[in-house]
Amino acid sequence: MSERIGSERLTDKEKPAWSEILDLGPRPARPRAGERQRTYEWSDPAEVARVAPETSGLDFLQKMINGEVAPSALSRTLDFDLVEANAGRVVVTARPAEFQCNAIGTVHGGVIASWADTAMGYAIQSRLPVGISLTTLDLQVRYLRAVRPDDAPVSIIGTTDHVGRRTGVARAEVHDADQRLVATATTSCLILPRGQ
Numbered sequence: 001m002s003e004r005i006g007s008e009r010l011t012d013k014e015k016p017a018w019s020e021i022l023d024l025g026p027r028p029a030r031p032r033a034g035e036r037q038r039t040y041e042w043s044d045p046a047e048v049a050r051v052a053p054e055t056s057g058l059d060f061l062q063k064m065i066n067g068e069v070a071p072s073a074l075s076r077t078l079d080f081d082l083v084e085a086n087a088g089r090v091v092v093t094a095r096p097a098e099f100q101c102n103a104i105g106t107v108h109g110g111v112i113a114s115w116a117d118t119a120m121g122y123a124i125q126s127r128l129p130v131g132i133s134l135t136t137l138d139l140q141v142r143y144l145r146a147v148r149p150d151d152a153p154v155s156i157i158g159t160t161d162h163v164g165r166r167t168g169v170a171r172a173e174v175h176d177a178d179q180r181l182v183a184t185a186t187t188s189c190l191i192l193p194r195g196q
Contacts, residue, residue, distance in 0.1 A: 036098065038099050040076050040077070042070075042071075042077070043070030043073070045072065045073050047070065048072065051063070051069050053130070053131050053194065054130070056128065056129055056130050057127060057128035057129075058086075058087055058125075060125070061082060062085055064082050065082055065084070065085060074118070075118070078094070078111055078114055078115065079094060079097060080092050080093065080094035080095070080115055080118065080156075081093050081094075082122060085122065087126050087127055088123060088159060088160040088163075089123060089126070089158070089159045090122040090123045090126060090157070090158045091119075091155060091156070091157055092122065092155070092158065093155055094115045094152075094154040094155075095154070096147050096148065096149045097149050100149075101149065105148065106147060106148055107147040107151075109141070109143055112141065112143065112147060112174060112182070112183050113139060113141045115154070115156045116139075116141055116158075116172040116174055116183060116185035117139050117185070117187060118156075118158075119156040119158030119172045120158045120170035120172045120185065120186075121134060121136065121158075121170075121187070121189060122158055123158035123159055123160045123170045123172075124160055124163055124191075126160075127160055127168070128163070128168075128191070131193075131194040132192065132193060133192045134168060134191055135189060135190050135192060136187055136188075136190075137167070137187075137188045137189055137190050138187060139185065139186075139187050140185060140187070141184075142184050142185070143182070143183050144181055144182055145180065145181075145182045146182075147174075147176060151176040151178075153177055154174060154176055154177070154182070155174075156172055156175075157175075158170055158171070158172045159171055164191070166190070167188055167189065167190060167191060168188070169186070169187070170186070170187050170189070171185065171187075172184065172186075172187075
């Protein structure tokens with residue numbers, strides 16, 4: 001494949017790297033004062049994924065709660081746990097922390113969106129039969145107030161509005177430790193038959 005730059009055609013091997021085109025210069029050193037570290041562990045996602053097709057969605061979630069199935073790698077990265085699962089309704093508990101914060105000291109909206117997306121996905125999964133999975137098609141989050149590290153724990157309740165053969169629709173409410181509503185979310189998910 002070739003690309004035209006000006007009046008020349010360049011092959012892939014001749015194309016300059018983006019850093020050469022943009023000339024970003026040296027990257028500034030990050031400040032080190034007050035720096036913190038975080039270490040955590042997770043299970044092999046492939047091992048977890050092997051269990052899912054063998055059980056119904058609700059059974060899989062119950063096994064996760066009971067410790068028979070390892071939690072997702074994302075749950076370790078963003079520090080949340082599935083604590084309750086019923087058909088069409090789940091509860092996820094998250095622990096806001098400094099490592100999730102943006103530059104102004106509040107939990108980044110993307111972290112909150114991930115918590116909500118997870119709860120809604122689990123809610124839809126709780127209504128799926130053996131061998132069926134899902135993936136998010138769209139996600140809308142409305143932020144109502146900031147979440148700070150000292151607002152722990154945060155509870156995310158995911159409920160289904162509809163689960164059909166091809167799509168599932170769910171909503172989530174995110175509450176801080178004082179049970180104040182901090183965000184709401186909605187999603188639609190594509191239902192994936194076995195092997196897709």
